[in-house]
Amino acid sequence: MINPEGRRGLFITIDGIDGAGKTTLSNSVAAVFHKLDPLITKEPTDRNEWGRRLRRTTKEGRLPKDVEIDFFHKDRLDHLENEIKPALSKARIVICDRYVDSTLAYQCDNAEEADLLYEQMSPKILVPNVTFILSCDVQTGLDRIAKRDGFVKNAFETYETLEKARNIFLSRSNQHYIHIDSSQTEDLVFRVTMNCLLKSFDFLSNFMIREFRSEDETNNISTFSTKRAIA
Numbered sequence: 001m002i003n004p005e006g007r008r009g010l011f012i013t014i015d016g017i018d019g020a021g022k023t024t025l026s027n028s029v030a031a032v033f034h035k036l037d038p039l040i041t042k043e044p045t046d047r048n049e050w051g052r053r054l055r056r057t058t059k060e061g062r063l064p065k066d067v068e069i070d071f072f073h074k075d076r077l078d079h080l081e082n083e084i085k086p087a088l089s090k091a092r093i094v095i096c097d098r099y100v101d102s103t104l105a106y107q108c109d110n111a112e113e114a115d116l117l118y119e120q121m122s123p124k125i126l127v128p129n130v131t132f133i134l135s136c137d138v139q140t141g142l143d144r145i146a147k148r149d150g151f152v153k154n155a156f157e158t159y160e161t162l163e164k165a166r167n168i169f170l171s172r173s174n175q176h177y178i179h180i181d182s183s184q185t186e187d188l189v190f191r192v193t194m195n196c197l198l199k200s201f202d203f204l205s206n207f208m209i210r211e212f213r214s215e216d217e218t219n220n221i222s223t224f225s226t227k228r229a230i231a
């Protein structure tokens, strides 16, 4: 499968604060595109020292900002070269749960700093065909995490960290971003995402295991792709 940008495969990233619903959505989208042998993957990875060290920080405490930026970036380059690009070269669909936008949202202090870091990083990484940013308010995210994991929070899951991350996620704007209000039900968020995907990449309808019709309801949920949102 060659996508409309002339690249093989399709590289989708799903980002947003903890509890926004990324993992659920990644799994539901992958299930529909079973025929494209989807690769569901996530960052930080557990495939190298940097990713494993970062995974431990969720329990052991955060590293200095510069070190986190460096480690997330190195983990990402390894992930790209050794997992994502090989899958795309086989024309698979790749769905990555967290990518560069998480680094911007969690490691930067504000949207301006995030823009500058993105300018430095984007030439070195593969820009996704589409990035879904799921947004819900911080309390909704925290309530979902508490339900899922009990009340044990990881080091990234304080209200202040997530509020700052949420604002940076909302500030991301470019052609390949689609923002989705994920305070809605899982099913509605999934159907909105499918509608956006099919609108952007109509060839995908040939590879679905079941039909999706655009329903009125899904038109009422807020999505936007190019304008900058202010929280």
Ligand code: TYD
Pocket: 018, 042, 043, 044, 058, 072, 098, 099, 100, 101, 102, 103, 104, 106, 107, 154, 156, 157
């Ligand atoms: P997360 O996806 O929440 O892991 P888990 O599956 O264990 O819930 O990722 C762990 C944390 O890593 C998350 O809270 C956000 C943080 N993170 C960054 O700070 N920068 C990044 O670039 C990435 C990819 C993640």
